[in-house]
Amino acid sequence: MRNENMDVESSICQGNEDSGPSESGIKIPDRMLKREQDRLEDVERKKEAKNSQSVTEEKSGFFTATFSSERATIEELLEGCSGATDRALATQTLEKVTTKTQFLQKFLNDSMVFLPQYELRQAQAALQKLQNSLAEKRDEILPKKKFAFRSRAANTPKVDTPAPPVTPKDSGRTKVDGAISPPEQCGFSHFEAQVLTKSGAEIKQQDVLLTHLTNCKVRLLGSPSTIHIKHVQNCEIFSGPVSSSVFVDHCTGSTLSFPCQQLRTHHTTDTQVYLHVTSRAIIEDCQGVRFAPFAWSYLGLDQDFKVSGLDRERNNWNQVDDFNWLALGTQSPNWSVIPETERRTEWDS
Structure with missing residues (x-):
């Protein structure tokens, strides 16, 4: 009987050689301690993930409600301009819509970090539609x-x-x-092989439209509110700081250079973009678009940066979202960075 007790005690001692002490003096195996520690860490991780998800959902819900409300207000204001007989009142309303649209653009840019991809694209499409409606309404009312x-x-x-x-x-x-184009929607249309220039006074906080240009050099020496570039071929288009967005559509074989808050590029090929962008650049249905930091300069550029409100220290020129290439972790074949040895070093004004 004594021999059996000694065998049991020996077995217990051997089993506890790699165990840790407990408060009661009974040793607990290390593997059990580690298992419990892992369990507690897993519980904490799940708790943090749940809290994070809850915060994101709250932010997303706030964004959706605010965006929808502002969008409805803008649409109502635009609708009120239809058939307006008081031109001064209609112009004042359009200015109000422009301000609200710029606010909505900034609100969307600031919310990009937490919005799901689908919701982001929906909001961007809705904002683009509002901006197009604003431009059409200007053409309808102001050219008279x-x-x-x-x-x-x-x-x-x-x-x-x-x-x-x-x-x-x-x-x-x-x-x-x-x-x-009246001052509220200034720009250049249907030119070939021309040097086209706008002064700061002409474009200050205006929407600029550049369309149907071939082999032209365009210089915008100031701070416009928005730039629309459509149907251009083999052109150089340089602009001072744009306080909101630049929209590019059907651009081929051209060189573009500007600072802006957001860039959206569609149906563009073989084009170089020297960019300063404080949010992100977006491309869709594009090929052969190459990017480098904004480097053009002209007299008055510093002051125009102040007018635009853009942050000179924040430049996401090489952070490009390709809506036709959603493979995470893989570089889109539709855009690239211009090697330093190939970047333009001489700029005329």
Whole structure:
């Protein structure tokens, strides 16, 4: 009997050689201690994940409610402009819509970090629709001020100078197309092989439209609110700081350079973009788009940065979202970074 007791005690001692002490003096095997520690850590991780998910859902819910409310307000204001007879009141309403749209753009940019991809794309599409509606409403209401067209043409001697030597009838029509935009929607349209310039006073906090340009050099020496670039080929388009967004559509073989809050590029090929962007750049249905940091300079650039409200220290020029390439961790083949040895070093103004 004594031998059996000694065998049991010996077995217990051997089993506890790798065990840790407990408060009661009974030794607990290390593997059990580790298992309990792992269990507690797992519980804590799940708790943190649940809390984080809850916070994200709350933020997402707040974003959806706020965005929908602001969107409805903007749509109501735009609807109120339809058929307006009081031009001054309609213009004032459009200015209010512009301010609200810019706020909505900033609100969306600030919310990108926590929004699900699907919800982000839906919001961006809705915002784009609002901005297009705003541009259309301007075209509907403001171009009726025909007396401003002649004044506009007189203020752009650089554009009009080449007119006399070439087919007067056609070139005259082209000049009208390029100059009819009122101050609220200024820009250049239907030009070929021209140097086109806008001063800071002409574009300050204005929406600028650049469309149907071929082999042109465009210089925007100031701080516009928004730039729309559509149907351009083999052009150089340089701009000062854009306080909200730049929209590019159907651009081929061109060089673009500007600071902005957000860049959205569609149907663009073989184009270089020298960019300063404080949120992110987005491309869709693009190929051969290459990026480098913004490097163009002109007299007054520092002041225009202040006017735009852009953060000069924050530049996400190489953080590009390709909506046609959603494979995480894999570089999109549709865009790339311009090697330093190939970047442009000479800029004219």
